[in-house]
Amino acid sequence: MPKPERHVLVCLNTRPPGNPKGSCGEKGSEVLFDTLKSMVKERGLGDRVMVSRTNCLKHCSRGITLAVYPDNVWYGRVEMGDLEEIYQRHLREGRPVERLQMPDIPWE
């Protein structure tokens, strides 16, 4: 089984405070990444779902940014309070969370 059933990318890019773009790191993506990774492991999806930290995913002003492959579903403005829904609905049941999907905007 070389390929995860789902692979979640979490942007951990951090820009200095005051940068006009903002950044996912500034919005708490390190803790969000750690939390999602723990949820996946502790609740039994650890052998099917991979959670990876990345550098900038180019949607800085709409962070925290997540991407879920191979579904190719991108989420924006993700907060800690959204993780339960992402975990249950998308990662466990395979139904993307519509309300969090990234709009069709250019890369930053």
Next chain:
Amino acid sequence: MPKPERHVLVCLNTRPPGNPKGSCGEKGSEVLFDTLKSMVKERGLGDRVMVSRTNCLKHCSRGITLAVYPDNVWYGRVEMGDLEEIYQRHLREGRPVERLQMPDIPWE
């Protein structure tokens, strides 16, 4: 255009020298990542292909490990000399490089 046409993940995990698993970082994945990112930008795919660095992609002994989404093609034992072929054949022409594909083995 919120989603890249192709998204290449490069594992940059580094373990201490002598670790039995080995690691992609030890095999030069930082330079490989920088090189691939530059190729994509300088040769005109920068607005369609995203190249991201990640933590461990769980195929340590077969690193350097790359994953290409949404194709869901995983490559193992990638070396600097393979980048030209990955770039030309897969990223530009959309044909995965068979000889580099990761075998069907468990995560490490």
